Amino acid sequence: MRQRCQVAVRGLGWSMNVALPATAAQYFGSMVQSYDSLIARAVPRYGEMTDRLVEYLACGPGRESILELGCGTGNLSMRLVAAFPDAAITFVDAAPDTDRE
Secondary structure, eight states: OEEEEEEEETTTTEEEEEEEESSHHHHHHTTHHHHHHHHHHHSTTHHHHHHHHHHHHHHSSOTTEEEEESOTTSHHHHHHHHHOTTSEEEEEOSSTTGGGO
């Protein structure tokens, strides 16, 4: 279900009606096909950031159990599984279809 929303742009003197998903899960679920490309463009050095995260986890305690919240399309998830094959890893995402792509 999409809800109509009035969006006004301050200083430009115009507004528009847009259809927005009713929940965050629906919003992110609707962008599964383009999410990876979007995140790579929107977050500078995204790949380097996730590299550092995996390196950090490898050096610290608690590698036996990992919880990834907001796993999305699974890019980081696959890296975690490869880096920590013996860990119990739990993946959670509010958009039920994102982890199946």
